[in-house]
Amino acid sequence: MGDTVQATAAPVQLPTGEPFTAVLADLVKDEAYQIRVRMDGGAVIRYAKAMMAGAEFPPILVARLAGAPILLDGWHRVEAARRIGMVTFPAILIDRAPAELRWAAAEANAKHGVRLKPREVRAAFRAYVKAGQHLKRGSRVKGSREIAKELHGLVSHAGVLAWMRSDFPAVYRRMQGKDDAGHGDGGLPPEDPEDARLGTIERALEVIRANARGVRDPARRGAIIAGLQAKARELEGAGEWVPASGLGLGEDDDF
Numbered sequence: 001m002g003d004t005v006q007a008t009a010a011p012v013q014l015p016t017g018e019p020f021t022a023v024l025a026d027l028v029k030d031e032a033y034q035i036r037v038r039m040d041g042g043a044v045i046r047y048a049k050a051m052m053a054g055a056e057f058p059p060i061l062v063a064r065l066a067g068a069p070i071l072l073d074g075w076h077r078v079e080a081a082r083r084i085g086m087v088t089f090p091a092i093l094i095d096r097a098p099a100e101l102r103w104a105a106a107e108a109n110a111k112h113g114v115r116l117k118p119r120e121v122r123a124a125f126r127a128y129v130k131a132g133q134h135l136k137r138g139s140r141v142k143g144s145r146e147i148a149k150e151l152h153g154l155v156s157h158a159g160v161l162a163w164m165r166s167d168f169p170a171v172y173r174r175m176q177g178k179d180d181a182g183h184g185d186g187g188l189p190p191e192d193p194e195d196a197r198l199g200t201i202e203r204a205l206e207v208i209r210a211n212a213r214g215v216r217d218p219a220r221r222g223a224i225i226a227g228l229q230a231k232a233r234e235l236e237g238a239g240e241w242v243p244a245s246g247l248g249l250g251e252d253d254d255f
Helices: 041-052 075-083 098-111 118-130 144-150 157-167 169-175 193-212 218-236
Strands: 019-023 060-065 068-073 088-094
Touching (some): 041 075, 060 098, 068 088, 068 098, 075 088, 118 157, 144 157
Parallel strands (some): 060 088
Antiparallel strands (some): 019 088
């Protein structure tokens, strides 16, 4: 299938669109580039059985980011392959700007695989706009019907207008011809560089909580708590901070 991409190797030099054989253990599964709320366990089982029966699956989609292979599309296929003992999987490499990776993942998920849930469709729409896909040449905003078509029919043109008005009001005003402010940046407000980090931390905390609920051995639970407390102390000593509501872990946590 071609060269193998490893996370520890020097930056990948394969051209965009080049097929290669990805080593599953080396793939980086960063939820910052995933719009699905959670994995579908049933789909993983179905895929695993089909793979064992010899069924062929489309290649996964991998992006090159600081030399590391980031898994964009194919999380269910990768998990199924791992469960049946596969160590590699056919893949396609793409080269996109970091701001476009979440939309690349969303677009791939919209075309095949497990059907996106309403919340995930909304996330795909937001990724589309944040990637600047709503703009024509010259930073003109596309019409709602064109945007709906590029979202592969996941939402109607009326839904596009409603979501744009709610999520990106400056872009919506430009679509309506009522406001030309922010012409150069597509009507999007400046992004806070810490927002992405906070989102990653929130998702990581949710993963910790979900897995910790399944640990019932007191010694292991103690080790988890001790580890979390040590990290919390490390953060407390790393810089100034103010008390706030916790990220990700809610009042109803049953850990």
